[in-house]
Amino acid sequence: QVQLQQWGAGLLKPSETLSLTCGVYGGSLSGYYWSWIRQPPGKGLEWIGEMNQSGSTNYNASLKSRVTFWVDTSKNQFSLKVTSVTAADTAVYYCARQKIALGRPFDYWGQGTLVTVSS
Amino acid sequence: DIQMTQSPSSLSTSVGDRVTISCRASQSVDTYLNWYQQKPGKPPRLLVSDASTLQGGVPSRFTGSGSGTDFTLTISSLQAEDFATYYCQQSYRSPRTFGQGTRLEIK
Numbered sequence A: 001q002v003q004l005q006q007w008g009a010g011l012l013k014p015s016e017t018l019s020l021t022c023g024v025y026g027g028s029l030s031g032y033y034w035s036w037i038r039q040p041p042g043k044g045l046e047w048i049g050e051m052n053q054s055g056s057t058n059y060n061a062s063l064k065s066r067v068t069f070w071v072d073t074s075k076n077q078f079s080l081k082v083t084s085v086t087a088a089d090t091a092v093y094y095c096a097r098q099k100i101a102l103g104r105p106f107d108y109w110g111q112g113t114l115v116t117v118s119s
Numbered sequence B: 001d002i003q004m005t006q007s008p009s010s011l012s013t014s015v016g017d018r019v020t021i022s023c024r025a026s027q028s029v030d031t032y033l034n035w036y037q038q039k040p041g042k043p044p045r046l047l048v049s050d051a052s053t054l055q056g057g058v059p060s061r062f063t064g065s066g067s068g069t070d071f072t073l074t075i076s077s078l079q080a081e082d083f084a085t086y087y088c089q090q091s092y093r094s095p096r097t098f099g100q101g102t103r104l105e106i107k
Helices: none
Strands: A003-008 A018-025 A032-039 A046-051 A057-059 A067-072 A077-082 A091-099 A106-109 A113-117 B004-007 B010-013 B019-025 B033-038 B045-049 B062-067 B070-075 B085-090 B102-106
Touching: A003 A091, A003 A106, A003 A113, A018 A032, A018 A091, A018 A113, A032 A067, A046 A067, A046 A091, A057 A067, A077 A091, A106 B045, B004 B085, B010 B019, B019 B033, B019 B085, B033 B062, B045 B062, B070 B085
Parallel strands: B010 B102
Antiparallel strands: A003 A018, A018 A077, A032 A046, A032 A091, A046 A057, A067 A077, A091 A106, A091 A113, B004 B019, B019 B070, B033 B045, B033 B085, B062 B070, B085 B102
16 A cells, blocks of 8 residues: 655745655655645645656746755655745645556645744 | 636535536546545545546545536535545646635535
8 A cells, every 4th residue: 555654844934945755655656746736724735746756847837946856766755845935835735646647646645744934 | 727617615515415516627628637535634535537437445426527628526415424625636737737626514
């Protein structure tokens, strides 16, 4: 059974850098896109972007200038960095898996990490 | 970007009711439309993929239908555990986009 377990700092000050990691257990990174999705408190879901095992990335244009993804295949995990955070970046951040094929859904999700940006 | 619009945004319903949630895409997404259920404090759970394919373990009272731009999720007889927020999501084009959600509340 695949499990996605995520971790990272939950409280940041404005202008700091958000950093989260998602570990993949019981499955391989190969053959899938690995996405980050966020959800501001009480609001809907926003896709941040995706990456595959080889490090190829695809970012949502709305955040592209501040977002970096990278993968560590030796640890079977992938990570997200968002620079220069503001209160608007306060959200629950999820990692999720999507098979590499046209039209595949997000079938496994991490448990979510609440990141709060406050001075 | 493909915009996804759900209706209604919220619905007061009772156990046993038949519920239909609509999702409209701003352009055709073929049948690459997925439905998720989310309960408070939990990640979304995939219910339906490819517009109508029920995922393993999802009760048969859930039915997805549609193609192109118009889709529906129907719950034939609402159970207590179905009170949650439901999201549609298109997986046809990047960026992946979600509807704003439909919250089912107990009447």
